[in-house]
Amino acid sequence: MKRFKIGELSVDSGTPLLSEGSSTPQVFTALSGMGLRYKTLETGERQVISFIMPGDFIGLQAAVMGEMQHSVEATTDMVLCVFDRSALWDLFKHEPQRAFDLTWVAAVEEHFLGETVASLGQRTGTERVAWALVRLYIHLSALDLRKGDSIPLPYRQQDLADALGLSLVHTNKILSSFRSKGLAVWKDSQLTVPSLEKLATIAALDPEREPIRPLI
Amino acid sequence: MKRFKIGELSVDSGTPLLSEGSSTPQVFTALSGMGLRYKTLETGERQVISFIMPGDFIGLQAAVMGEMQHSVEATTDMVLCVFDRSALWDLFKHEPQRAFDLTWVAAVEEHFLGETVASLGQRTGTERVAWALVRLYIHLSALDLRKGDSIPLPYRQQDLADALGLSLVHTNKILSSFRSKGLAVWKDSQLTVPSLEKLATIAALDPEREPIRPLI
DNA sequence: CGTCCACTTGACAGTCGTCAATAGGGGTGG
DNA sequence: CCACCCCTATTGACGACTGTCAAGTGGACG
Known part of the structure; x- marks a missing residue:
């Protein structure tokens, strides 16, 4: 190359x-x-x-x-x-x-x-957010950017909302509910996920089946 | 080949x-x-x-x-x-x-x-259906499968609904409204579009900008 | 200290999904 | 030939999810 x-x-x-x-x-x-x-x-x-x-x-x-x-x-x-x-x-x-x-x-x-x-078409708002967070968590873990149960996530809530086809307000409320349930905390460009399994369950997603991304 | x-x-x-x-x-x-x-x-x-x-x-x-x-x-x-x-x-x-x-x-x-x-994320149901129909119409026209203002469309409403992330019932009602407005008639595996412009306007789509699909 | 930006939260409205019932066609078996 | 069944399309009623509007907080920066 x-x-x-x-x-x-x-x-x-x-x-x-x-x-x-x-x-x-x-x-x-x-x-x-x-x-x-x-x-x-x-x-x-x-x-x-x-x-x-x-x-x-x-x-x-x-x-x-x-x-x-x-x-x-x-x-x-x-x-x-x-x-x-x-x-x-x-x-x-x-x-x-x-x-x-x-x-x-x-x-x-x-x-x-x-x-x-498939996510935008078939999943509800809550599932979509969980799905996105799980996917980001897995991807960044594979890139060795995970520290403990946290990954860097330098985006705005508006970015996530625009990615998932949700409004900013609604996205915020979903994130807020995840936070109060201890499922995921996204703060200061850091995402902390205490239990990936729980989040993956909400996302209706099998984390094992996620393929690896390519590197050139 | x-x-x-x-x-x-x-x-x-x-x-x-x-x-x-x-x-x-x-x-x-x-x-x-x-x-x-x-x-x-x-x-x-x-x-x-x-x-x-x-x-x-x-x-x-x-x-x-x-x-x-x-x-x-x-x-x-x-x-x-x-x-x-x-x-x-x-x-x-x-x-x-x-x-x-x-x-x-x-x-x-x-x-x-x-x-x-982008469609699933940002367009409303009505816009999505219009968008899909316009895209199919353009594609099939390019394939020379259009006769007059009609193209073959051998799918079920359920297929379109599943493609657009809408329920069958809602998709049906949107199609029904297009029909009553004379925008598009889909019947017996045939889609008739009297005015592509009108439909494209609803879809918030510029038909000129649609690229051609490849053939091998 | 004032401004800007991202994030929060509450209230309300509209889109859209679910449930249910009906109609119409095509195929199969009596 | 007709009855029956299955599949698709259609329509109405109701409720839930999600968007919009609006107001407020807090931190960063000049």
Whole structure:
């Protein structure tokens, strides 16, 4: 992969990395920090598509489709590995294994989006929030970012609400109920989950079946 | 592509093509007929992920991830082009252009799923139904399956409801209101849309911006 | 000290789900 | 040929979940 690496990029929190409709010459891999992937509807509402964590690949759509269909923004300071988009074709020609990995990444991404669709479509508000927290907890644990029963979660409640298709107020009330029941406490960009099992039960989710995310 | 083609498969309506959790040795391309891609949640509810139309690629997930994360079923009689899953690797090694196309397919699929997430998350029931109908209308028009202002739509209202995260009853009432307003009439597996513009307005959707789906 | 932003909380309204009953078609067996 | 059954579509009533509006708190920052 190093042959295609252009360099590293450090950005401050709040920086837009890619914008809907743009076609940047670069693609990224997140090395540290977190971000958001979102779409803006014609009506102005924002839908958060996914939360970006270290190891995530950013910009595949722009690379193969020529234009981004969603925006990406850093919510904390981030360090990114930068690749040249035009090198992608060389990858396919000369490094079939890497190209295959890339397709794998796309397929895994598709799988997670499918899960999201299922959650938005079939779960209630409470289940959705529990589901999201469990998923984030598992993912960040796998990334070795968990300390004890807490993970870093540098987002606003509004971000979670926009990801789950709930209003900010309602999301807040659900989080508040989790807090009073001791199921999950999200405060100061830290999420503490005393019992993942209990939360997973509410989410109607089997944590064992969650696949691992890819790393390139 | 012909080198990788094993043969053609004809199935009757109602036949399951792929099942969640299975790992079949084959992948398909739909040649004719329509189908459904869906997930079953732990709680038993069904979420329709997408509607399958001629030209769609089926089984990429199983091919690269080893196991399907959703099920696929034929809703009409279908004819499929069958490929050998193990040939996929040869494709990457010897036909980089085709491999790239495959990744492109995956990226486009990801884009449409992103649109779906945004719809389920941000649109109201009425908007969702209008959005789905517009999208189907555009897609089937592009496939040259439109006759006048009608397209074939061989699904049940329950399928649409499961795709949009709405109850059957509510979906029915929305369709009923569209019918009485002359916006869209769905009857006997035929959808008639007198004015795509009006429907697109309700959907809060710009039909011009809809990208074309890929064909392999 | 004033402003801004994120988070909270309460009240109220509307969308949407559930329950239930009915109608219409197609297929099967008598 | 007709009765019966099953599946899909339809419609009404009722209630719950969730959104909107509004007001208030507390911390960060200039």
